[in-house]
Amino acid sequence: MTVPISYFLVLAAVLFCIGLYGVLTRRHLVIVLASIELMLNSVNINLVAFSAIGPYADITGQVFSLFVITVAAAEAAVGLAILIALYRNRDSIDVIKHDLLGTDKEKSVSTLQ
Amino acid sequence: MLAFEATWSLMTPEIVLGALAMLVFTIDFMTGIHEKKPFIGRLSIFSLLVTAVLVLVMNPQGGQIGDTFLVDPFAMVFKLIILVGVALVIMMSMNYLDRNEDIYQGEYYSILLFTALGAMIMVSSADLITLFIGLEIVSISSYALAGFKKHNIDSTEASIKYIVLGGTASAFILFGMSYLYGLTGTTSLYEIGAAMPELFADYTVMIMISLLFMLGGFGFKVSMVPFHMWAPDVYYGAPTPVTAFLATVSKLAAFGIIIRVFTLGFESIYAEWAFIVATIAAITMIVGNFIALTQQDVKRLMAYSGIAQAGYILVPIATVLNNFSITVIIFYSVAYIMMTLGAFSIITLVSEQSGRKTGMDTFAGLYQRSPYMAVAMAIFLLSLAGLPFTAGFIGKANIFLLAINGNMLWLAIIMIVTSIISFYYYFGVIKQMFMAEPKPNAEEIKVPGGIQAVVTVTLAGTVLLGILPNLLLDLFTGFNWMI
Amino acid sequence: MMGNILLWLIVVPLVGALLILTIPREYTNVIRSLAGLTAAVALVLSLVLWGMFDRGAAGMQFYEQLEWFTLGFMQVNFEIGADGLSVPLIALTTIVTLFSIVASFTIEHRVKEFYVWTLVLLTGMLGVFVALDMFLFFLFFELTLIPMFFLIGIWGGKMREYASFKFLIYTGLGSGIMFITFIVIYVQAALVSFPDPMSFSIVELTEAYTEGAAAGAVGGAMKGGMFLALFTAFAIKLPVFPFHTWLPNAHVEAPTAASMILAGVLLKMGGYGLIRVGFGIMPDQAARFATLIAVLGVINIIYGALLALVQTDLKALVAYSSISHMGIVLLGIASITEAGMQGAIFQLVSHGFISALLFFMVGAIYSRTKTRTISEMGGLSHSVPVLAGFMLAAAMASLGLPGMSGFVSELMAFIGIFGAPAEILPQAVTLGVIAVVGIIFTAAYLLWAMQRTTFGPPKEKYAGLVDAKPMEYVPMVGLLAFTILIGVYPFILSDVINTTVIDLVSKIGG
């Protein structure tokens, strides 16, 4: 008995959402980056599932997922590098503290009228 | 479909650029990391120009490598835009880098070369995987570039914001792509496009989710509303030449793939998504221009302006998909890259000479301090605003023509009204330059050669295309953009 | 091509501006003379044009068409020409500009830029009046925004920034509406004529809409919408109530020379566009909306006059008087008679001279008294009799005293409105009567203003004021002379206009 593809798809969707949730809510930057990895991996599940038991199963999906893994790794590497630079500058990797670039109240004054 | 039989010569420019980028990278390693390396900059520019020549020489006949790598006029023109754009970015960066000791010059140049390569691959790809790889080359390089001043708080913060949001966007694109692959069993855009009508009938929701996820992800790159949130902060925090790069090359390349994917893959269900794009275009124009009104910082202002400009470019896509609309988009892209790069090079110049500040008031009395730069900046801004005798005007006028011709009157009206609202902030900068008195301690501006060159080239382009648009339009009209 | 005088007209000011750019900013006198010379050359050219113009011929003269660019099936040309409608306005433009340049010889602040912008403005204005391609027309129309923005923004009064931005955005919005409408007009015609190519040529489109393919094919509702949009666009420029509020701000803040040009020429572009494009291309719609236009015209007359009556700032008063006077233009156009149309064009020209003169006088007085508040003036006839005299003459011209140009235009407009065909304008007589009553208000506010400024007991603080300087006589005498010339012998103007007007009005019948 094969597991229906919809199980995988739902799993992937759930993982994707969990990852998204993590990105949007966690204050620790490393966890945020990890959450992105989670999202990317949910894509991998999709790809591999389709590749194995999808309506048009073929090898392309697995190849694709390899590319995704590679890219995810590269992204994580760059992300962590930046994170370190950030930490050196600010002594913190709390997401909330990094809000220096927002619209400054003083910077934006209405000039119409 | 054996890849070995493909005409690899089509890929010559990419291969050569890749090799040259490696070369630059290697030379950089060999010459020590902290030095000023103007020769590497020149070498990079040289590489880009060589590649551009190769594009011109090798690509006109067109062709494809196994459904994966396409060479057509669309790709060719976009590649030229990208190459010239990156070359201009490097040119304007050279003086900037000399003044910012914390940037490793060699890496900077080579990474820019790689982004150019990635962007070239992006616009040439007809396959989801190739496309994704090209996109990620550009993206990851951009993340690094945004944080290149690694001891600068703003720069690193911009970078981390960019990577987190950009990574998420990539995930969305991939998620969309995975559905597309799963439902068709292929990653070739041609095959997907062929299967689309039937597929849409069967799996409406999944196809639409896939489409919208991809639109959202690409939309992030072109900073269309509501996926524009990163742009102001990243534009503001990143080193100014990098901002210029993000605002031009990165954005236009993303437009390239939007057009490519949606034309090849989703053309048959155009009616299903055109109005979404139209809505997004409208919102983008409104939000971008409205927020820009209240900005007091030039880089943030340019960010919002860039958002609004993205909205303008979306209008033709929302109106009709054919050769004509692509002509309009590409003409506007050329105009856009000219005026935006010109403006950013002057912003770089001015902010560097005002202690790295980018407030609107740094432009006060620029006309007294450097008349040429002030006039040039004014023309770039007028062009961005879409006033006559500039390339921006012709570009916008073409978009109007298209929109009205395509029964998108409401979109045209929103576009023109928001354009006129944009007068307010563009002229706000002009007001600073011409009407305000310079600050007491403001020094005479010395214009470095690189910036002078960029400004002159882009100014010439902006004005020339404004007066004689047929130089390009006639050429473009003859193209059959997508094979 | 090289022989086309219209082309020279556009090019000359531009060349002048470029030449001035090459002169170092310290040589202010050289710059001034060069600017004056350029404008004088333009004036001479326009007078030559006036002389060469064939009065008897309908249609465009000095016609020139060069391909500019194509976009798909759309052809945009560089197409210029002049007829009886544009020739007087071209002359008006060069005259007013020359005088405003002379009037601004007193400016000491950033002289070079001032004249560069003025000459660019001149190019734009002349361009509007000679352009026969809608695209080109719009280009020049929009081009005039930029110099005027700077003229107000750099050399203006206290609220100059607000005023210049308001001018820019407000009239820019008008241009935007105009542009969209132009394209709609074009596209509608092009769709009908497809696959025959169609250009943006006003001449060609006029033909298409009046007797050609598009005449019957484009729907009435569509056409009505297009006309109203076009009307709105030009109404903002003219300006027509309720789109007039940018004007007082702009005028009050603008430097004298800019006010002269703004009132003298820029407003005329609205009237010109309305006649050339709105009326020219869609005469049937003009007839359909005649009542609306006439009513707005009457509102303009009365409303502008009533507001002028209660102004405390002399310049604002003159600004509102402009609004009032532009109502005459609308009234004349709405009558759709030869007399009315003639009156409208006369009013464009006449108000150009008169308002320029008025603004010059206000500026000259302001430069002495340092106030524009009416209540603070008084007794100027004693301290500056010559200026006061010219001020009075200008006021008389403005209130439509016979023997001056304003009267002729009002008379023509009234003949037109009272003689308007009943099927087009059923309420013509009522509207006409109300409008004529408006000229009582005009007399009232002007005379009241004169009473409070030039008349009255001499004031101590104005005792030492210097009367008119030689340089000031040039614009004063010049503008007044033109006003009187047209008022005394309007034939010189009507002769030029008439054939075109007959041609325009005859389209209603066919």
Next chain:
Amino acid sequence: MQLAWLIPVFPLIAFLILLFFGRLLQEKSAYVGIAALALSFIYSVLALFERVGGETYTYVFEWMTFGETSLTMGYEVTALNAMMLIVVTVVSLLVHVFSREYMHEDHRIHVFYSYLGLFSFSMLGLVLAPNILQLFIFWELVGLCSFLLVGFWYFKPEAASAAKKAFLTTRIGDVGLLIGLVLLFNEVGSFAYADIYAAVENGMVEQPMVTAIALLVFLGAVGKSAQFPLHVWLPDAMEGPTPVSALIHAATMVAAGVYLVGVMYPVFLASETALTVVAYTGAITAFFAATMALVMTDIKRVLAYSTISQLGFMILALGTAGYVAGLFHLMTHAFFKALLFLGAGSVIVAVHHRQDISVMGGLWSKMKITSVTFLIGALAIAGIFPLAGFWSKEEILASALLNGNGFLFGLALVTAFMTAFYMFRLFFKTFTGDYRGAHDDEDEADGHGEDDHHGEPHENTGFMTMPLVVLAVLAVTAGFVNLPFIGYPLEGFLTAGLNLGDQPHGELWLAFLSLAVAAGGILLAWAMYYKGSISEDFFAAKAPAVHKLLLNKYYLDELYTAVFVKPTVAVGRFFWEMDKGIVDGMVNLIGRFTSTSGRTFGKTHNGQLQTYGVVSVLGGIVVIAIAFVLRGYFG
């Protein structure tokens, strides 16, 4: 007559010379003006002589074209305007001469003479006009001159405001005239008198229209000739220099309204209603103005109301088909009223620029020429045989009686009585009794020539007396041009070639009646102001309310201010507030809305990375939702 165009040109040249070189000429300016007018006068006389034996001469040129229509300008010499030319040039010439002395202290005398020149030009142009449009043009120009001359002493606030009032009030009438002539043009297709006459006589103009046109044209006349209810400007216009009052506000310009009705007479004849309105307006004006003249104490104002009243007579005559009577009275009135005004001017100079008759008196012995000529003028206006006023007034009464009704006739008769009374009240108070002006110099200082308030009044020089004498002669003799005994020569001259119907002529008893009425008025005045047998305050004490009403000119000025001026200004203010608040307020509101919404959108950019993510994701969800709902993918 071909040279008739020169008649207005001479004063124009004088005007231009004085405009450019006046400052150099100063007092010599007077001679320029006098010379120009003398030439005009000579040419007018020549023109008249030629016209008497000849035909109407017309010259026109193309002035303006529109469509197929041409408007023309030019000049023509008709019987009527040949007469008017004489009247205008004579009075103007004499006023020019008179002013030489009257104005010599004023350092702006050259300006004064240039204005006079301009006025003479305009008035003569008005008279010579061959079409009603040209008449209108000059009509407005004389209005301008009136404005300039009334406001000549611009530094006096009253003068400034009177000038404005004069211009504005007449402008109201002008608007009527303008509408009328535009309507007429649209009916007839021409402004030329000849075409208009022809069209009206052929019945080309429909009935209600012709009435409307006639009434509108008449409105112009009402304004210009200061008829009720637009008469309020004329008394105020007395703020101008006295020679100006004589020329413009007595003899010529104000008569232009009568002249207008005269030249448009065929149009009026075509409408019974219009004629009735004209007649009643004239009669009522004559009566009302006379009542006010009874109580005025300012010498010029008495004369001003008298002018209004006399103009009312003329209008009444015209309204009752007395075409010749009206125009005849116009001519005689021009002479004797100019005489009276100039006489008053002479008196005013003598009593150091004061105008209140209560400070005059006893001048008979001090200034003989002035007194005698003034008496002649007063007798003439009162209508005493055989002076000019007698002949013309008698004809007016005749036309009121024969073509009008008892009411009109009665009103005219009462007015004639009052005219005689107030004129002699004026005469007695000014010239008889004791000089009352010697003691209260300080109180009466009017800011003009304060230093020479001392000294007895004495006769003025020849520049001032000569015109008085000439005018006195004319006031005596002018009536003879239309003597009944020699077959009404003026009537024959004026009506030749025109189809105006029979002119009414009174019988002998009417002449005696009018003479008796005039004598009665004089007698009453004599009793009250010379003999003192009736107290001066007799009537004032009997009916104080009426007296007060008359003194305040029926409160018309106040009424107009309350009904027209104030509401207009209030509406203007309201509109201005509306303009700032609503019309412009909307504009600013949109601007503010734009920037506020921009700022609100901008608030989402708070720098928080995760906010950005949330906004983007939510936005994306909204986009998806919109897409799905709109396309109906869910159902």
